[in-house]
Amino acid sequence: MSIKTLSIYTFRNISEAHLTLSPFFNLITGENGAGKSSILEAVYFLSHGRSFRGSILEPLIQFKQQKTILQAVIITNMDNEISLGVMKSLVEDGQIKIGGDVCRSAAELAALLPALLLNADSFDLLTGGPAFRRQWVDWGLFHVEQSYADLWRQYNRVLKQRNAALKKGASSIVTCWDADLAHLGEKMAQHRADYIEEIMPLCNGLFARFCDFSFSFQYDRGWASALPLLDSLQRALSRDLHLGYTSVGPHRADLGLRIGDKPVQTILSRGQLKWLIYSLKLAQGILLKQQTGKRCIYLLDDVPSEWDERRQKVLASILRDMASQVLITGIDLAYFQALTADLPTKMFHVEQGVVKEGDHVISISSESPMQGDPKNRIGPLCGSIL
Template sequence: MTVFGGLSAPCLYLPMPLKQLRIQHIRNLTNVTADRLSRINILYGDNGSGKTSVLEAIHFLGLTRSFRGNQFRHLVQEGETRALVFAQTDSLGAGQVKPLGVERSLDADVRVRYAGESLDAAALAELLPIQVINSDTFDLLDGSPGIRRQFLDWGTFHFDPAFIRLWRGFRRILKQRNSLLKCGKIDPRVRQTWDAEFVHYAEQMTALRQLYIEQLRPGFEQALSALLQGVEVRLLFSPGWDRKRGLEALLTENLERDLRQGFTSLGPQRADLRFKTGSLNAADRLSRGQKKLVVSAFRLAQGALFHRLNNRACIYLIDDLPAELDERHCRQFCEFLEASANQCFITCVDPDLLSRVWQPETDVALFRVESGTLTHRGAPGDQT
């Protein structure tokens, strides 16, 4: 049994964020209800049956948008003008189940109601922490620094409530500094004032990002050794400028270049995470299955740290878990999920292996997905 985050046995009675789900007009799901969600939910069915669409619906519930980053109109069922997802949730883990509904129409109007109150996007993201592991998650290694910053900021946002205010403040100053740079000429006194503000926000938000990564690193290493033996990956944080030198001095030094380019070249907007295997980038060195396990270890470590700090579970949406993995690694992945506190929604085409990997005590349910419908098939072994 995997030992992680202080958990050495399967967690049998952990609070689950989502108890019930109703989905309307998301992709091929017209009106789907799941009344009995478990901690581990396996959605299986043929290609095109609607498995990923169920994950999309849960993502929409937590973030009011698709996880593919494509436009909302692709998420709404063709011919419809609005999508709705409704859940009964014990997201705060306090044993109090409350209704949460997210409705969005094509004219961009979003309505979020939680226990009778309206919520804004940040409050919703805080209420329902969601982690996605799908083929796009490879971007953590292969994609641009901007994508890695999103992973980093998801964690820092949930790590310290001060981060969102600093992040917003910094974005505002950066935008203003860049528009001054685009004008081509800046009064030195005006620039100094903006640079002082810029540095103030930059230092504070970077300190939080750095602290977050330091807290995350041991969990990442533990998760990685549980999922993938024999491969060492070092996780490094790059703040976006050389911190041994003052940012204010660097801004002044780079002013000519910034004026030519019309944007600020150094600062937290250039922060990045680096994954190193030996002296190489993990992206250049690892196989596809190994990459999947590395990005999953990172995601799972984020959920474990979130749980340790907040005593609340994350929701994991894992699309096609067995893809790219052999049976041993698939089993190790499931053991890890079993020993974690997360609520998981896992899709696969063939449920055979994912029906056999759990301890009998673990709260697991199978759902058959067929032409946009969802049928609860009970626990593994209940099927005839």
């Protein structure tokens, strides 16, 4: 899975850009505020149907414009080319197209274009709440286990109904949902346990390449380990009625990582935590490839230039072994370029929303003569996909 071409229209400070990407390394440089993260955000948006900087659409669309369009031609692991397009507008319904056909759900985009992001917010995976770790596990399962997305949706639908009944204090309705919730919840928890068992040795193996620590893990499935979920739900009924929500189940799961008997967050330095986060995310790409043959795209925002030479080499060598497409941003990526020089690597430079590949301008700045009514602008340009 890789992106062959990427077109961006009126997205953040990028008026228009057309990038032909390397299937391996793509290094994007530029000063602070130039538009580097916006390029990664555009890829992330194409792969998730939403941004990593929040769910509100307006800030993504270029100031004074009403819509944004992102397009890509991707190459699948069967070597087929497929066109993808997403249009989001402040004044009309958005649209997603895959291979020219309108598609209803962003989940189809995600299935076609698995992408993993590493940026400053990735610290949440270790220092944020349990939801971040559940998301990490669920990302892997969505891509690896075909039935998981349906299971997840069904579970959350039933949970919503049970919670609504709890809020009303309707205990007889609450208990009507218990059997379904327990059945779906047990299955979800088992999938998560299997995924964690499988991925943890990979994570530890990668982490060992960065430093001498190894960590253990503890998966809390979200209810007492000795009890079936149905029993746990029944025992928690009076508490749940009091709280107004369901207090047990896989929606409360967490994953603890420890060194000795201490949580990793209390032992490792910030730099070491970063290596651990990289290990956790890189392992997901390796497992995805092992289990499905799919390669995910890595979006590395502001690759830590403060990393020492040894760790930069480790990172580059892990990425090389994975042979995935990587988009890396940084103010100065000369050190990284030297490590990837023997592989197909493309350099892009961004200045005030204008993207250049080598010496060629491949985007048009916001002062472009094409400005005007966005409908007139975007229509002919994007006619083939949207």
